[in-house]
Amino acid sequence: MAAASLSQLSFLSNPSPRSLFVPSLRPTTPFRRIHGDGSRFRCSAGQTGFFTRLGRLLKEKAKSDVEKVFSGFSKTRDNLAVIDELLLYWNLAETDRVLDELEEALLVSDFGPRITIKIVDSLRDDILAGKLKSGSEIKEALKKNVLELLKGKGSKTDLQLGFRKPAVIMIVGVNGGGKTTSLGKLAFRLKNEGAKILMAAGDTFRAAASDQLEIWADRTGCEIVVAEKENAKASSVLSQAVKRGKEGGFDIVLCDTSGRLHTNYSLMEELIACKKAVAKVIPGAPNEILQVLDGTTGLNMLPQAREFNDVVGITGLILTKLDGSARGGCVVSVVDELGIPVKFVGVGEGLEDLQPFDPEAFVDAIFS
Ligand SMILES: Nc1nc2c(ncn2[C@@H]2O[C@H](COP(=O)(O)OP(=O)(O)OP(=O)(O)O)[C@@H](O)[C@H]2O)c(=O)[nH]1
Numbered sequence: 001m002a003a004a005s006l007s008q009l010s011f012l013s014n015p016s017p018r019s020l021f022v023p024s025l026r027p028t029t030p031f032r033r034i035h036g037d038g039s040r041f042r043c044s045a046g047q048t049g050f051f052t053r054l055g056r057l058l059k060e061k062a063k064s065d066v067e068k069v070f071s072g073f074s075k076t077r078d079n080l081a082v083i084d085e086l087l088l089y090w091n092l093a094e095t096d097r098v099l100d101e102l103e104e105a106l107l108v109s110d111f112g113p114r115i116t117i118k119i120v121d122s123l124r125d126d127i128l129a130g131k132l133k134s135g136s137e138i139k140e141a142l143k144k145n146v147l148e149l150l151k152g153k154g155s156k157t158d159l160q161l162g163f164r165k166p167a168v169i170m171i172v173g174v175n176g177g178g179k180t181t182s183l184g185k186l187a188f189r190l191k192n193e194g195a196k197i198l199m200a201a202g203d204t205f206r207a208a209a210s211d212q213l214e215i216w217a218d219r220t221g222c223e224i225v226v227a228e229k230e231n232a233k234a235s236s237v238l239s240q241a242v243k244r245g246k247e248g249g250f251d252i253v254l255c256d257t258s259g260r261l262h263t264n265y266s267l268m269e270e271l272i273a274c275k276k277a278v279a280k281v282i283p284g285a286p287n288e289i290l291q292v293l294d295g296t297t298g299l300n301m302l303p304q305a306r307e308f309n310d311v312v313g314i315t316g317l318i319l320t321k322l323d324g325s326a327r328g329g330c331v332v333s334v335v336d337e338l339g340i341p342v343k344f345v346g347v348g349e350g351l352e353d354l355q356p357f358d359p360e361a362f363v364d365a366i367f368s
Pocket residue numbers: 173174175176177178179180181182203209257258259260292320321322323324345346347348349353
């Protein structure tokens with residue numbers, strides 16, 4: 001093992017000496033550092049391919065969490081259950097009526113008109129060509145169509161964290177979509193896989209926003225950097241946090257940001273400033289800019305996602321609140337329309353309710 005990594009190991013085995021953060025740094029910096037319980041993480045420093053391994057572990061976890069995915073999508077599944085009834089009594093003479101109703105069921109679940117027509121037309125062609133001869137074959141073809149779409153257009157579902165530490169993940173989106181909650185849940189997951197996480201309270205608009213993130217830091221045992229004074233610039237909080245992440249041997253810095261309407265020009269500009277500030281500290285960062293989209297808004301999320309993508313370049317999506325929504329089809333529409341992969345889905349408010357997105361598990365969950 002290289003000398004550098006050995007020294008990191010010894011640092012990590014004596015985690016978080018308080019003197020590293022306070023009070024000596026206080027006078028020179030406007031930021032306050034709050035300690036979570038830094039004593040529980042496993043050491044990961046100096047391992048080649050750590051981020052690749054992390055991505056893979058999360059993926060494997062997605063497969064083993066199928067139960068959770070299934071319960072999260074129960075309302076979508078109820079909505080789509082009508083397809084089973086339709087196909088149970090399907091016969092060739094009734095193909096048009098059955099496909100019309102199937103089309104309706106997909107639209108109600110927010111598959112979106114474009115993708116719905118594509119799927120139904122493809123099924124019709126295969127039925128007329130004699131390739132699909134029973135209800136169950138049609139159902140399998142339907143699942144296959146959806147899966148191919150998800151895999152073709154949104155295949156990079158695992159986190160791409162590069163190779164330089166710390167990796168930086170920015171969470172962005174409109175107000176109330178679930179950014180802070182998703183960040184907390186993501187921290188929990190990554191920390192459980194052995195990563196050393198630093199949170200950055202980049203939502204400087206509301207005092208309550210950093211309090212909310214501090215609660216997540218406590219809950220997950222992560223450290224956090226918050227602005228010490230009011231009206232601090234989000235970009236400087238993020239910049240300080242990433243510097244701290246670098247100095248402190250953190251694996252990943254998770255940056256929260258304020259909710260903003262995609263139509264608000266100056267707030268979108270601020271997001272660009274945040275991105276630049278982070279890149280100034282670590283070239284190539286942020287590694288991921290994840291946009292949180294509220295699943296209950298259905299297809300209204302599409303213009304939001306387009307605008308954020310145009311302004312800062314979205315690398316992945318987190319679709320939240322799919323537990324409360326019967327509109328799980330929006331996952332498919334978003335991938336089809338934007339070609340941006342869904343990386344996580346939020347299926348509840350608890351710590352474990354952020355699931356890495358696995359296309360197979362998703363398709364099984366909604367069409368079971
Ligand atoms: N049911 C459910 N609720 C969620 C999910 N994700 C977030 N929420 C809830 O949605 C509400 C808003 O979540 P926040 O994390 O504060 O959203 P935000 O995007 O950070 O909001 P702003 O910072 O105000 O823009 C909270 O009540 C969360 O508990 C989810 O996957 N399922």
